[in-house]
Amino acid sequence: MKRAILAGFLTLLPLGAEVTVIQNATIMSEGPKGTFKGAIVVTDGKITEVGEKVMVPPGATVIDAQGQYVIPGIIDCHSHIAVDGSVNEGSVSVSSMVNIRDVIDPEDIAIYRALAGGVTAANILHGSANAIGGQTLVLKMRWGQDAEGMIFQGATPGIKFALGENPKRAGSPAGGRGAPATNARYPATRMGVEDVIREAFNEAKAYKAEWDAYDAQVAKGEHPIPPRKDLKLEPLKEVLEGKRFVHAHCYRADEILMLIRVADDYGFKIKTFQHVLEGYKVAKEIAAHGAGGSTFSDWWSYKMEAYDAIPYNAAVMTKKGVISSLNSDDEELMRRLNTEAAKAMKYGGLTREEALALVTINPAKQLGVDNRVGSLEVGKDADIVIYDKDPLSNYSKVQKVWIDGNKYFDRDSDVSARPAKDLEKKKLADKEKAETPAPGARRPQ
Amino acid sequence: MRNLFTTLLLFCACAAAAEQPAIAIRNAKIVPVSGPVIAKGTVVVRNGLIQDVGVNVAIPADAVVVEGEGMTVYPGLVDALSTWGMPGTAAAAGGRGGAAGSAAGRGATTPAAPAAPPARGPEDRPLTYSWIKAADEIQPGDKRIETARNAGFTTAAVWPTRGFFAGQGSLVDLVQTDKVGEMVLAPSLGQYISLTRTGGGFGGGFPSALMGMIAYVRQIYLDADHYRLVKDAYAKSPRGMQRPEYDRALEGVLESKMILLPANRWIEVDRMIHFAAELKRPAIYYGLREGFDDRSVKYLKAANATVLVSLRWPEAPRDPDPEAQDAYRQMVIREKAPSTPAVLKKNGIRFALYSDGLDAPRDLQRAVKKAIDNGLAREDALRALTLTPAEIYGVADRLGSIEKGKIGNLVVTKGDIFDDRTRVEFVVVDGNKYVPAPEVPAGRGGGAATAPSGPNGGNR
Numbered sequence: 042m043k044r045a046i047l048a049g050f051l052t053l054l055p056l057g058a059e060v061t062v063i064q065n066a067t068i069m070s071e072g073p074k075g076t077f078k079g080a081i082v083v084t085d086g087k088i089t090e091v092g093e094k095v096m097v098p099p100g101a102t103v104i105d106a107q108g109q110y111v112i113p114g115i116i117d118c119h120s121h122i123a124v125d126g127s128v129n130e131g132s133v134s135v136s137s138m139v140n141i142r143d144v145i146d147p148e149d150i151a152i153y154r155a156l157a158g159g160v161t162a163a164n165i166l167h168g169s170a171n172a173i174g175g176q177t178l179v180l181k182m183r184w185g186q187d188a189e190g191m192i193f194q195g196a197t198p199g200i201k202f203a204l205g206e207n208p209k210r211a212g213s214p215a216g217g218r219g220a221p222a223t224n225a226r227y228p229a230t231r232m233g234v235e236d237v238i239r240e241a242f243n244e245a246k247a248y249k250a251e252w253d254a255y256d257a258q259v260a261k262g263e264h265p266i267p268p269r270k271d272l273k274l275e276p277l278k279e280v281l282e283g284k285r286f287v288h289a290h291c292y293r294a295d296e297i298l299m300l301i302r303v304a305d306d307y308g309f310k311i312k313t314f315q316h317v318l319e320g321y322k323v324a325k326e327i328a329a330h331g332a333g334g335s336t337f338s339d340w341w342s343y344k345m346e347a348y349d350a351i352p353y354n355a356a357v358m359t360k361k362g363v364i365s366s367l368n369s370d371d372e373e374l375m376r377r378l379n380t381e382a383a384k385a386m387k388y389g390g391l392t393r394e395e396a397l398a399l400v401t402i403n404p405a406k407q408l409g410v411d412n413r414v415g416s417l418e419v420g421k422d423a424d425i426v427i428y429d430k431d432p433l434s435n436y437s438k439v440q441k442v443w444i445d446g447n448k449y450f451d452r453d454s455d456v457s458a459r460p461a462k463d464l465e466k467k468k469l470a471d472k473e474k475a476e477t478p479a480p481g482a483r484r485p486q
Numbered sequence: 487m488r489n490l491f492t493t494l495l496l497f498c499a500c501a502a503a504a505e506q507p508a509i510a511i512r513n514a515k516i517v518p519v520s521g522p523v524i525a526k527g528t529v530v531v532r533n534g535l536i537q538d539v540g541v542n543v544a545i546p547a548d549a550v551v552v553e554g555e556g557m558t559v560y561p562g563l564v565d566a567l568s569t570w571g572m573p574g575t576a577a578a579a580g581g582r583g584g585a586a587g588s589a590a591g592r593g594a595t596t597p598a599a600p601a602a603p604p605a606r607g608p609e610d611r612p613l614t615y616s617w618i619k620a621a622d623e624i625q626p627g628d629k630r631i632e633t634a635r636n637a638g639f640t641t642a643a644v645w646p647t648r649g650f651f652a653g654q655g656s657l658v659d660l661v662q663t664d665k666v667g668e669m670v671l672a673p674s675l676g677q678y679i680s681l682t683r684t685g686g687g688f689g690g691g692f693p694s695a696l697m698g699m700i701a702y703v704r705q706i707y708l709d710a711d712h713y714r715l716v717k718d719a720y721a722k723s724p725r726g727m728q729r730p731e732y733d734r735a736l737e738g739v740l741e742s743k744m745i746l747l748p749a750n751r752w753i754e755v756d757r758m759i760h761f762a763a764e765l766k767r768p769a770i771y772y773g774l775r776e777g778f779d780d781r782s783v784k785y786l787k788a789a790n791a792t793v794l795v796s797l798r799w800p801e802a803p804r805d806p807d808p809e810a811q812d813a814y815r816q817m818v819i820r821e822k823a824p825s826t827p828a829v830l831k832k833n834g835i836r837f838a839l840y841s842d843g844l845d846a847p848r849d850l851q852r853a854v855k856k857a858i859d860n861g862l863a864r865e866d867a868l869r870a871l872t873l874t875p876a877e878i879y880g881v882a883d884r885l886g887s888i889e890k891g892k893i894g895n896l897v898v899t900k901g902d903i904f905d906d907r908t909r910v911e912f913v914v915v916d917g918n919k920y921v922p923a924p925e926v927p928a929g930r931g932g933g934a935a936t937a938p939s940g941p942n943g944g945n946r
Contacts, residue, residue, distance in 0.1 A: 125753070126696025133607060138705060139697040143761075148753060148815070167697075175697060187756050187781065266719055270708045272701055273607065462814070469817040473802055 060084050061446065062097050063427065066106035071113050071402045072416035075394065081111060083423040086446035091417050104427075109440065112397060112432050113416050114161025114424030115378050116404040118335040119288075119315050119368035121166060122151035122375065123180060123191065129168030130175055131211050134227060134237045137200060138272035139175035141165050145188035151372035152191075153184045156450040158376030159432070159439045161424040162193055164368075164408055166315070167201040169290040170211040172228065172237040174201035176276050177288060179408050181424070181444050197409045199312065200276050202289035204296040205346050208234050235299050242307045245277035252278070286312035286409065288335075292346040294322040301330045313407045315368070317358075318350035324361035333364040333407035338381040339388065355399055356389020366404040383433040393433060422446075506917050508532035510545045511898060514554025519561050519865075519873045520887035529559055531894035534917035539888050550919075552898075557911055560868065560903055561887050562640025562895030566794045566838035566875040567746070567772055570634050570642050570845060571624035571658065604691025608705040612692055613683070616738025618653035620644040621673040624666050630845045635660045636922035637847030638897035640915040641671070643840075643879060645678045645746065650699055651706065651735065652678040654742055657879055659895065661915045668916075671893075675879055676770070677742035679703060700761065707765045710736045744768040746794075750775040752782040759789045770878065772840070775800055775819060777826035786835045792878055793835065795870075796842040797853035799824045827870060828861030838875040839867070847910070847922075854904045867904060 064080035070091060082090035082101070090096070097103060121128045125144040130136035145165075155163065161182055167175030179196035209229050228234050251268045258265045279285035287304070291297050291314050304311050313333040314320060318341065320327060320334040327334055336358070341350030351357075358365040367382055369375035378400045385391045385399055405415025414424050423446035430437035442450035509531045516524040516539060528543040529536065538544075545551060569575035605612035624644060634642065640660055646653035655675040661668060681699045693699045716730045745765070747758040750773040762769035772794040776782055786793060800820045802812070830837045839857070844850050858867050876886025885893050894917040901908035912921045 124697075127694065130693060130695040130698035130701075132604065132692040132694040132698065136698065138608070138701040139693075139695065140701065141697065143700040143757070144695075144697045146753060148751075188753065189756075189760075266715055267712070269712045272705045272708070466814045466817065469814070469821055470811065473817065473820065477802060 058085050059446065060098050060101035061104065061423075061443075062095065062101045063104045063106050063111055063425070064095070064097070066109050066111040066427070068111045068417060069394070069397055069432070070417040071394065071398055072418040074418075081417055081425065083425070083443070083446045086423050088417060088419055088421050088423050088425075091419060104441075106427055108429075110428040110430065110432050110437070111417070112159070112379075112426050112428065113401045113421075114414065114426055114442065114444065115159045115400045116366075116408070116410075116415060117155070117160050117163040117369050117375055117378060117400070118313065118333075118366045118404040118407055119166055119370045120155075120163040120372070120375060121168065121370070122155065122163065122372050123147065123149040123165060127168070128166075129170040129211075131168065131170035132226075134171055134208065135173040135241045135273060136167070136171045136175050137173050137241070137274075137276045139167065140178075141167060141175060142178050142192070142198075145180070145191055147184075147186060147188050147191050151375070152182050153450070154372065155375045156182045156184055156442050157439055157452075157455070159379060159426040159428070159442060160375055161426070161442060161444050162405075162408075162410070162414060163375070164199065164288065164404070166199075166288060169201070169203035169207040171201075171203060172208045172234045173241050173277070174203055176200050176285075179410065182442075182449065183444055183447075184449050193410065195410070195413065197284070197286050199286040199288045199408075200280060202238065202287055202300070202311075204234055204289060204291040204300060205231065205293060206344060207290065208237075231296060231299075234296075235303060238300070238303055239306075241277060242281070242303075242309075245274045245281060246307070248274040249278045249281055280309050281307065283309070288313045288315050290315045292316055292318050293349075294319040297323050298326060301326060301332075304330070312409070313366075316370070318347055318354060320363065320365075321351060321354045321357035321361075322349075324358045324363050327358070328362040333366065333403070334358045335366045335368045335404065335407060337370070338367050338384040352384065352388035355385045356391050359385075359389075359391065359395060359399075364403050364406050365399060366407055367399045368404070377435070379428075379432045379437065380435045383435070386433065396433060506533055508537065508546045508549035509552065509894075509914060509917065509919055510543075510549040511552045511554040511557070511559055511896075512543075512545060514552075514898070515558040516888060517558060517560045517868065518888035519869055520889055528554075529888060529896065531896065531914055531917050535894050536888060536890055536892050538890055552912075554898070557898050557900055558903065559888065560638070560897045560899070561872045561885075562897050562913065562915060563638045563871045564838075564875040564886065565634065565639050565642040565841045565871075566878065567655075567796075567840035567842070568634075568642035568644045569647055569843070570630040570660070570841075571626065571628040571644055572620060572646060573623060573625050573628075575647065576628070576630060605693075607692050608702050608709070610692070611706075611733075611735040612702070613649035614651040614706070614735045614738075615646060615649050615653045616651040616677055616736075616742065617734045618646055618738070619656055619673050620646055620654065621656035621658065621666060621670045623653075624656070624658060624669065626663050626666055626669065631660050632662070633845045633847065634841070634850075635913050635915065635920055636910060637845075637850045638899070638903060638910050638913060639841075639850075640895035640897065640913060641885060643675055643875065645675075647678055647680065650680060650693075650702060651739065652680060654678070654738065655746070657881060659893070659916050661918055662920070671881060671885065672879065674741065674743070676744035676746060677739060678746045679748070681748055703761075704765070706735065706739060707767070709733075710739045714740060744770060746770050746772050748773050749793075752776045752779040752785070755782045756785050759785050759791060763789075770794060772796070774826055774830075774837075775823050777837075778822045778829045783829060783833050783835065786830075787833055791835065793830065793837045794840050794878075795826055795830070795837050797839050797844055797850065797857075798842040799853060799856055824856045825860040827857045827867070831862060831866050836874060836878070837870055838878055839870045851904060851906070851908070855906065858904055864902065864904060 061083040069076045079093035080095040082095050123146050125146040130139045164179050166177045177199040179193040180191045181193050228237050311332045313335050315335050317334045317336050336354050339352035341347050355365045382396045382400045385396045402415035405411040413422050425443045427440045428437040429440050440452050512528040516527045527541045530538045643655050643657050645655035657672040658669040693702045713736045720727050745767045747769050749755045749758040749771040770792050774793050774795045800823050873886035876882040896914040898911045899908050910922050
């Protein structure tokens with residue numbers, strides 16, 4: 042009888058629907074509902090209800106998060122994890138032919154550690170050794186999936202630009218970031234960096250014209266020989282067509298303004314300025330261009346172009362109308378972006394919501410995926426993190442993480458699985474030791 | 487006179503078929519691979535070919551008879567991916583064999599990498615030797631040819647392995663000769679692609695990162711297809727059309743029927759299967775250190791792929807820091823890599839085994855034995871070193887098993903071929919008999935039989 046009733050209820054749901062309800066939690070939604078005590082319903086990977094009181098469908102997995110905090114999955118707008126081989130194709134000043142997509146390493150343990158820090162998505166960028174670097178893409182931290190399964194489908198791909206010291210020093214005969222010594226490479230000055238970008242877009246414009254002419258001929262029913270496909274210029278053509286986002290590594294106000302001028306000249310947009318430590322000096326100009334700023338909380342002085350950094354940068358940019366975020370650029374920092382966000386409350390007086398937005402909804406906007414992630418709203422992907430305490434406190438720990446409604450991290454199961462894993466490892470180590478001849482003994486070749 | 491000329495011409499054209507006395511091995515156990523084992527039978531080899539095989543086979547009057555009592559006859563072993571005979575590829579002291587070594591060691595036809603300025607992009611065709619054929623580079627005097635033969639190998643798919651486009655592999659018989667032409671069964675098997683920087687040294691320009699190498703290979707194939715398009719158009723109506731510039735790198739790529747792609751980790755298996763589909767080229771994957779992994783199996787099965795499995799099983803680092811502990815994942819790979827052939831077999835994935843820089847008979851034997859100890863049936867191990875590589879390279883109609891009319895390549899042992907104690911009695915390659923010299927006692931030189939052992943019974 043009981044089963045029959047249950048079955049009756051189940052028919053109300055879509056066939057095979059998987060429902061999870063997290064209730065009794067403090068929900069920092071980063072959406073219009075703000076922060077409240079309530080519940081969140083996840084159906085088949087999407088958020089289907091958020092509110093103070095929700096209907097718990099029968100058959101749902103119910104998680105009682107009494108005293109705990111629920112936030113949208115953290116998004117890191119600048120990361121280099123999960124990449125096989127070097128993140129820098131540092132041999133050339135324009136390396137737009139390379140693509141992070143080709144070298145995704147879904148086994149990088151940094152992915153799991155990022156999950157354990159509440160990160161559910163990250164913008165994986167090429168390095169900064171080139172004025173125009175490689176193609177980038179957004180991953181979801183779906184630990185255990187293959188390369189294809191990591192990709193945030195539907196997110197617009199990007200390309201890395203880099204200004205200032207890195208691209209100019211990579212070409213130094215003394216060696217620099219991403220490039221070995223002895224092979225001098227143009228450019229060696231900020232002027233040169235600008236020139237390299239302009240030259241590349243001159244080429245890209247000519248290339249685009251060539252293809253447009255070809256496409257027009259084909260449309261007329263002709264059969265011309267297609268132009269040569271150039272992997273270096275294809276992504277720049279896409280930038281000109283607005284199909285690819287530009288994420289530009291930069292520090293100084295002058296170079297930020299320079300790139301805005303270049304973009305205006307060639308008719309494309311900069312989607313985000315990355316690092317952008319002097320963004321507070323030119324926040325109005327950045328906002329007018331429509332670009333976002335993704336910066337560090339209080340990391341500074343690590344190189345000459347970082348001397349003018351202030352911890353108020355994110356707050357100042359936010360108040361001047363720049364969509365701002367805090368990124369990690371580092372697999373360790375990536376695990377505690379929540380406390381990075383909290384610093385913006387101390388430096389700059391942002392509200393709790395504004396601070397948390399720096400690592401959730403704002404980076405989502407910067408990556409063009411705010412219709413899918415970044416806040417806990419009905420219809421969005423169920424990328425959800427539970428903290429045991431206030432996520433803006435450095436005493437808080439991530440308890441559980443869901444991506445698309447699937448649980449990818451659970452602190453309890455991680456901790457309880459450790460002894461078994463250690464034992465397994467010890468067994469293998471012992472076996473190897475037993476098979477290895479004593480030191481000094483001749484080994485088979 | 488004219489007759490003599492024709493005779494001479496014929497003599498030159500089929501060198502392997504030069505007049506040889508027949509060899510008959512009788513009363514031996516015969517393992518033909520293509521059919522059931524013959525407990526006691528006879529094999530006759532004449533003029534480089536298997537003249538007959540079976541229980542009741544007439545022994546020609548002029549044949550050199552070998553009493554095969556207590557011996558087993560197998561088809562000659564085939565190394566599916568070898569560098570034997572390629573200049574500059576012998577394992578250097580402490581090196582990891584095959585792929586290591588300096589670019590300067592390459593043959594004279596290969597541009598010396600250090601002299602070239604660093605590449606500034608794909609258009610400079612960095613570390614690309616796609617037009618080179620192994621058959622044109624092989625040094626027949628290479629010691630490893632003899633060493634490998636002593637281990638029972640009669641045939642090798644020899645590949646150039648330096649550079650992103652290393653060149654074209656050739657299938658050769660390991661005969662003792664000074665004329666490479668006599669060795670070659672097939673001059674061009676396909677294109678060897680590697681995604682590591684070998685030769686040219688650090689700082690050699692574009693590409694330097696893995697993603698750059700992948701982008702480079704992709705660009706080359708785009709260029710090759712475009713090149714063919716333009717060339718065809720020009721051939722059709724050259725008038726009024728600028729002639730396309732000759733590009734040897736693209737020519738070499740276009741004349742390669744298939745590509746060899748590196749894939750060791752399961753991630754690389756996945757990545758390379760996607761890549762081959764994108765390049766629209768038939769591909770064979772080599773390495774397969776994580777071929778045992780469920781995910782490798784899943785992708786390989788779905789792609790109906792063929793793989794070449796390295797016999798150089800991963801080992802723990804020598805003399806490691808006693809305090810250092812390897813990652814669990816590394817330890818699992820070391821533990822399970824030798825089970826790859828068994829796993830592939832179980833899942834119906836076609837595979838062959840390859841030497842990957844090993845050439846000493848004991849090392850090769852030990853490596854195959856390790857796969858057997860990890861679940862691979864003996865007959866499957868044998869097949870992966872005989873008929874399967876012949877099938878992979880499209881020569882199963884002439885090689886890889888003991889059948890009438892096939893090439894006379896045999897290995898004759900006392901005991902099972904992959905056993906520790908087994909000795910190779912003699913090897914027949916293209917009808918020539920070679921008896922290995924007794925092995926150098928263990929403790930010196932790693933057990934390779936390097937003493938000279940001329941052909942015995944042949945007429946060379």
